[in-house]
Amino acid sequence: MPEIAALSDLRKNIRGDIIGRNDQGYDKARRVYNGMIDKKPEAIVYCENTTDVINVVRFAHEHELLTAVRGGGHNAGGLGVCDDGLVIDLSRINFTHIDPVKKTLTVGGGATWGDVDRATHAYGLAVPNGIFSTTGVGGLTLGGGLGNLTRTYGLTIDNLLEVNIVLADTSTVTANKDRNPDLFWAIRGGGGNFGIATSFKFRLHEVSTVYAGPMLWEMEEADEVMQWYREFITSADYSINGYFAFLIVPSVAPFPDHLQGKNMCGIVWCYAGDLDKAERVFRPIRKVGNVALDLVGPMPLPDLQSMFDDLYPPGLDWYWKAGYLKEWSDESISKNIKYGSTIPTPLSGMHLYPVNGAAHGVDKDETAWSHRDAHWVENIVGVDANPSNRKKIITWAQKYWEEAVHPYSTGGAYINFLMRDEGNKRIKAAYRENYNRLVNIKTKYDPNNFFSVNQNIKPKE
Ligand SMILES: Cc1cc2nc3c(=O)[nH]c(=O)nc-3n(C[C@H](O)[C@H](O)[C@H](O)COP(=O)(O)OP(=O)(O)OC[C@H]3O[C@@H](n4cnc5c(N)ncnc54)[C@H](O)[C@@H]3O)c2cc1C
Structure with a gap:
């Protein structure tokens, strides 16, 4: 002290x-x-x-x-x-520099994705990131980064060109595919284990208006919708993204009064292809079951990225349990419906994020993020404003995960969805065969484990 x-x-x-x-x-x-x-x-x-x-x-x-x-x-x-x-x-290190000709963005290590989306949208450009604009560029990128554009342009790290890092010995280095390539490999998925990233340089894509938003179904239709979604999203065109959710419909506009507070299932879509074709692309999707609410339409990408920010202000209690899935069997779907029908508090739910499409275009040993053969990350999300509900959201998430997620998963989970103390076994399972290489790189760059407050990869003794 x-x-x-x-x-x-x-x-x-x-x-x-x-x-x-x-x-x-x-x-x-x-x-x-x-x-x-x-x-x-x-x-x-x-x-x-x-x-x-x-x-x-x-x-x-x-x-x-x-x-x-x-x-x-x-x-x-x-x-x-x-x-x-x-x-x-790092929150004050939040500059954004855009090169519209080379289509690159350099962003400070403490910026949020809202800072980025606002800046890049002015040029009609975007970096694939998450689904909340309040999330930090630093943690999301270093862990991998999945969200509304994953199927179209890959994980956030697949669009990372370079990082400037302060190492444990206080030296500063640049890591890219040519300079310190071992470090560049490790920070693409290895989290904050290797140093403090003071800036990130990304490739930008031409994405401005997307055809996007939530589509909801009654729980009675969940089985049909989930079976259809399982087939659709594993073979859909890369321009289509959509994560599945169990939710309690929020009691705010634009959700209609008759659905507010109701336990339902849904998909949040993001089509980033040719807008003229959007209606045609969604015609068959709109015929799946009986769509109870369809809020899908053209919108600026930053509107989608920040759509749920206000529903989840800082300071709520959060408890997560997650797993990577290669498939969604009929058995696991029925267990999911069991727990998805007993969401304990209005803000809790389940999200199933696809990690296929363009994200499958990178080999599992090309970056530290090894689960390129998974199709989804499933995340059970217990959330509430009232600390007296802590036990309730934790118990539900744990039981849901134990019975309906973990037995069907690869055993690993996305490190950005792990809680603090899930243990070394879970971290190893997240990296699988990439783990030993990460240990070697950690030993080279941070032999005394100075950067230990993270999903920690311990250096060799
Ligand atoms: C509501 C919510 C929505 C989310 N949505 C998504 C999503 O859509 N997609 C997704 O992939 N993830 C998502 N996440 C998970 C998110 O990616 C992780 O929580 C991530 O760690 C957050 O990064 P941060 O910088 O905000 O976090 P922090 O809490 O600030 O940091 C998290 C970790 O990253 C390290 N770190 C942060 N910045 C740096 C830096 N510049 N250099 C070195 N180390 C750094 C920290 O040391 C720490 O170990 C979400 C999380 C929440 C709570």
């Missing part, structure tokens, strides 16, 4: 701000997106630039402090904060 005097030395050395235990705003500064996380670091350091990051890493070494790195603070396991040590907050 640093002396107050030592913290004031750090204050002199950085351009950003430091909020210590006794400073005003400490409780706000230590908060992350998941309200269930209640960590009390010694100080939160808001870095303004790479020099600040280097100075804080050096300070942490000198004082032997556990150090967490916070990008968007969205991680459900709360990996952007720790007890007692330091939090290196």
Whole structure:
């Protein structure tokens, strides 16, 4: 634990701000997106630039402090904060530079995807990212990144060209396919294990208006819809994305009164192909079962990306259990319907994200993200505003996962959907045959495991 005097030395050395235990705003500064996380670091350091990051890493070494790195603070396991040590907050490093000719974006390591979408949309361009605009570029990218454009343009890491990183020894390096290629391989899926990314450079795609939005069905139709979806999304044109969900219909517009509060199933679509063909593409989809609500239509991509932000403000309790699936058997579908019909709180649900289409165009050893042969990531999401419902959402998610997800999964899960303490076995199962190579690269770049507040890959002793 640093002396107050030592913290004031750090204050002199950085351009950003430091909020210590006794400073005003400490409780706000230590908060992350998941309200269930209640960590009390010694100080939160808001870095303004790479020099600040280097100075804080050096300070942490000198004082032997556990150090967490916070990008968007969205991680459900709360990996952007720790007890007692330091939090290196990157949120002020959030510039965006777009080269419209080369179609590239360079973005600060602490930006959110909302920052990116707003900037790139002005040029009619986009980087494939997630489904919430409040999520951080840093954590989502380093873990892989899947969302509304995955089937069309691949995972976020498949569009990553270069990263600038502050390493554990405080040196700064560039990693791309030619410079430090081992590091570039590892950070595409290996999370925050290897250093602090102060900037990311991405390839941009021409995506502006998409034909998108939710389509809902009654639970009685779930079996038919799920069986149809299973076949459709594994062979559909790459321009079509759609994740399946069990949900309680939100009690807000544009959801109609008669459906609000109802347990239903649905698909959130995103068609990024030729808009003139969109109606034709969706004609057969609209004939599946009896569609109870169809909010699918043309919209600017950032509207889709931020569609659910307001429903899920920061500070709610989140508990997740996830798994990669290669197939969705009839047996697992019926077990899914059992649990999908007993959603415990209005914001909880199940999401099934496809990881096929363009994401299958990259080999499983080309990046650290090994599950290129999976078709989906299934995530059971327990969410509520009231801490007295914690047990309820955790029990439901665990039971759902134990009975209806894990037995049918590869055994691994997307690391960005793991909770904090799921253990080394789960991390190994996420990386499978890529794990040993990750250990070797970790040992080279971070031999003392300075970057340990993450889904940790331990270096060799
Ligand atoms: C509501 C919600 C929606 C989500 N939707 C999606 C989705 O659609 N697709 C998807 O793929 N994931 C999604 N996620 C998961 C998300 O990708 C992870 O939670 C991710 O870790 C968040 O990144 P962050 O920077 O906001 O998180 P943080 O909590 O700030 O950090 C998470 C981890 O990444 C590390 N990290 C962050 N930035 C950096 C950096 N610049 N350099 C080095 N390490 C860094 C941190 O040290 C920490 O270990 C969602 C999460 C939530 C809560």
